[in-house]
Amino acid sequence: MNRRLLYLFLIVLAGCNESQENLSNAFFSGEIVNPTSDYVVLYKGNAIIDSSALDKNNMFSFKLDSIEDGLYHFKHAPEYQNVYLKKGDSLLIRLNTVDFDESLVYSGKGEEINNFMMEVYLTKESEKKSITNYYRLEPKDFSRKIDSLQKIKLDLLKELDVEIHFTEKELEIAKADIVYSYAKFKERYPFKHKKLSKDKKSPKLNKDYYAYRNKLTYDNKDLTYLRPYYEFMVNHFGNLSYMSCTHGCDIKDNMAKNHLHFNKHKLKLIDSLVIEKELKDNLFRNVAVDYLLKVHDTQENNKIFMEVFHALSGDNRHMAEIDDLYAGINNIQPQKRIPEIELTNFEGEKVSLPNISKNRKTVFYFWSGTNRKHLKDISNRVKHLSRIEPNFSFVGINVKTDQDDWKSLVNASGFDPSYQFRSDDFEQLTKTLIVYPMNKCIITEDEQIVDAFGDIYKSFP
Structure with a gap:
């Protein structure tokens, strides 16, 4: 020390x-x-x-x-x-x-429980690769492997408790940290196994496979922000929704392709089962963000989803965030004019997005000086696309980098400075243009949006 x-x-x-x-x-x-x-x-x-x-x-x-x-x-x-x-x-x-x-x-004082949970966390991180391989196993063998990993940690906790004498709440948190971590993998298994084995049907599970669900709690405030517990709940409701839709909903086999139906069903299940208010709010937020950001559904379906979201979760603590996300997505639909956001060019002048994209086909992409690997990859990609797609102007928008570093990185990466711009307001940019993920690109033609949810690696050959 x-x-x-x-x-x-x-x-x-x-x-x-x-x-x-x-x-x-x-x-x-x-x-x-x-x-x-x-x-x-x-x-x-x-x-x-x-x-x-x-x-x-x-x-x-x-x-x-x-x-x-x-x-x-x-x-x-x-x-x-x-x-x-x-x-x-x-x-x-x-x-x-x-x-x-x-x-x-x-x-x-207080080190024992924290060092134990930290060691468990690091051990679980090191096990992830092995567990990925376990998904290929048959259900009985997979359960045996997962149960064995869980038992090792629970036995260690029991031994340490004999020596330390943890409080009741410390034991509850430490045990939940272990149990829900491995239950999460069991919830994922049917889908991971089906994908890896390339089977058309989910594996047949024995009646005891989900035995741990008998002890589930949806009403423990102490666990709401325990990461393994929350991650388990996300996977748990995805599993429940898929299985209940597959076996109980009219659309059955088409369910997997009907994102609106699936996510409405998930909201209703969460509403019916989860009692703890903050956990319910957080899970509702997860469904909404996942649907709105990743599905890129039609405006009509987005509207229907939001109506259900508001009906079931009218006082959700994340409501303003979800409403802003929904509004932002509506504002960047095809044929709409690209939002009037000001950026700074290499000479320090303010220029708006519509002016940048006026009278030409433009691809806006995003990068940050905080992620050098992403910067290297995207600079190589842009150089390649500039050669094979000469009808497009590829325009970079930098975020989270101060001005001097930005200019140095532009020059070092071989970007054309006349096609590089910088935003001083990352929050406004992300809220207005929905910058997610960082590989996202926005394709425009003469100020009008063609595709606001493109991918710099997938939208072009």
């Missing part, structure tokens, strides 16, 4: 000694090596609890009064990770952003 970390640790201990009379307090502090932001932000669920600016030694510190025991998460943009905090904790971390998760270590 270096001197700065030791010094901070002593301060935390001193603070704890002075606070013995108030055991409802908790301390959470640490050091960020190679920081990528000036702040650490602490969240409880979706709400910001507090933020701490890094000092000159890259240290942060939180003193939390009257803390509610449970799962929190801290964010050092763009990364975040969970942390379990309870009354009386004096928790210290040290991490290096070069290997954010791998380098994260907890020490002090």
Whole structure:
């Protein structure tokens, strides 16, 4: 432990000694090596609890009064990770952003549960490749493999509890972290196996395959923001919707192609089963974003979906975001004029999108200086397309890069500066043009949109 970390640790201990009379307090502090932001932000669920600016030694510190025991998460943009905090904790971390998760270590009072969950998280990450291969197995063999991986972690938790004596809530969170992680893979299995084996039908599962569903809870606020629990729920409702539609809906075999029906069905299932309000809101948001961003359905179908969404989720905490997304998608439909957004050209002048695309066929694509691999790939792609598609002007829009870096990267990448522009307002750009994913391109002809949901790699040969 270096001197700065030791010094901070002593301060935390001193603070704890002075606070013995108030055991409802908790301390959470640490050091960020190679920081990528000036702040650490602490969240409880979706709400910001507090933020701490890094000092000159890259240290942060939180003193939390009257803390509610449970799962929190801290964010050092763009990364975040969970942390379990309870009354009386004096928790210290040290991490290096070069290997954010791998380098994260907890020490002090409260370290045991957090280090255990961190080790489980890293182990699960290392297992992903093996589990991908397990999807090829028959159901019985797949279940055996997954159950074995889960049992190893649960046995370790049981052994550690004998030594540490975790609280009831700590045990609940740690166990759920394990169980829902592996249940998620079981929910995915029928679809992954069918795809990998190229079978026309889903594999036949024995009656005990989904036995873990008997202990499912849809009403535990403590689990709402536990990542494995939420990921499980997303996969679980996708599975339930598919199976119930396939066996119970009139359209049956056409269901997979009828995205509107499938997503309406999913909303209704979530509404009927999920009790916990924040979990329901988050799952509704997931369905809406997934449908609106990825399906690219007709305006008529989008409208029908939104009517159902509003009817079932009128007070959803994400309603404004979904309404904005829907409005943005409506505004970039074919034959509409490209939105009046101002960009900055290489000479520092403001130019609007309609002016850029006037009297010519234009392909707008997006890049950022924060992702060098994407920049390299897209610059090569644009050079290729410029040769084989001379009737189009390929125009780059940069985001999340300061002006000097942007100009340097344009020159280093071999882009033509006269076809490069920069946005100062990433939020406005993404909300108006629906910049998702980053490989997206927008094809226009004389200011009119031809395809606002193109792909720079797929829309051209």
